[in-house]
Amino acid sequence: ELNYIHWKLQAGKCGLCSSVKACLSACGMACQGLQKGETLASLKRECDNLKKKLEEERGKLNDVELHQVAEKTEVLGALSVKTRRVLKGHGNKVLCMDWCKDRRRLVSSSQDGKVIVWDAFTLNKEHGITLPCTWVMACAYAPSGCAVACGGLDNKCSVVPLSLDKTENLAAKKKSVAMHTNYVSGCTFTNSDMQLLTCSGDGTCALWDVESGQLLQSFHGHTADVLSLDLAPSETGNTFVSGGCDKKANVWDMRSGQNIQSFESHESDINCVKYYPSGDAFASASDDATCRFYDLRADREVAVYQKDSIIFGASTVDFSLSGRLLFAGYNDYTINAWDVLKGTRVSVLFGHENRISRVRVSPDGTALCSASWDNTLRIWA
């Protein structure tokens, strides 16, 4: 799409190198073709105009605030949720966890390179995998329940099939699927065990074929490390959202690789993004100590979850089954439950002894699991 030809501008020469000939080698470097009358300055002006137009268009539709519409909804009482299980076994910070679709198993990964598959009902450790790298920042359970994916500082994301044979060394069957040029910060299977979506400190997201390791699609647009991604609920089609250190949350079309929507209202790194259960909105958690809620059809931020007393970064968010509650984990060791519609805080969950790295509601909504730098996971219900 780049034209390597000089266009003659009004003065009869290329605005970039002053050459009067249309020739690639004339100015020693391929001159990115400028359309007639186009200069760097005119492109920058168009950028600014488009950004203004975007703001105007979004502003026109901002006829009311979400919390105002929600005034007629009943106020939520404090949640009667407390710790029901403490999963001990990791020797270092737990960085990530994911539930299995069977609602009882979960996988967790840690700074010491260990990945553990737990039965959350019985606290039984069903599998343990030792990876050669430290800081396993991402882990995910396959939809079939027969494999897990994990990755981190090794710049890779690998898939490990889970064997029924407890004596088998699972690490030996580990298969590298994703290869990034910097750490892998997040991963998720798509709707089958066959495809893996990853995001990385190299600023990109990527879709991989698990069997062949082939890169199916890459997603470029973030200008800094991507820290989190989430797949849209299956009814809403092939999109996903990502968030990162450029303070942006981007929505992508998985098939074309196109960035379809972008939101920039956070004041610091976005650590986590998560879709609302209907797929029409998503929430984000950021180092700016706020969580925010964006509606995709209104194309704007519709709520900010913040309090003057909350000064530490939020690292993770997840919705309850109906989407009414947003659980957010913070670096001050607490989990806050927010009323998504009214924008108020409903409960604070205390218990962890170090920062929260991940919160996830179980697939049937009966429990919340939290992973922490205090080396444990907790189940709240």
Add this chain to the structure above:
Amino acid sequence: MQNLLCTNPSFSPVLIHNFSLLSFIYSVALPRMSSKAHSSNNIAHARRTVQQLRIEASIERIKVSKASADLMNYCSEHARNDPLLMGIPASDNPFKDKKPCTIL
């Protein structure tokens, strides 16, 4: 990622992550790269940004009042099936302790 090595929440050392380190090297330590190449990259970047913004500006949007109403409807339709919201009895929740049996 800045706070990767920080365990104490009351102070945060700034850790320059790879990307900003690379940008720093690019802007300072490569004098042999021609300024024309640099400005060509700028044009390509500006072009891509304009194209991206055109796409974003052209999408169809709905009013926040309508979007909010839809979000509220979804919540109320699914509220009764939300165990963490409603609270479900211990007998239905495998994580909650059942009342212990007393052996007489």
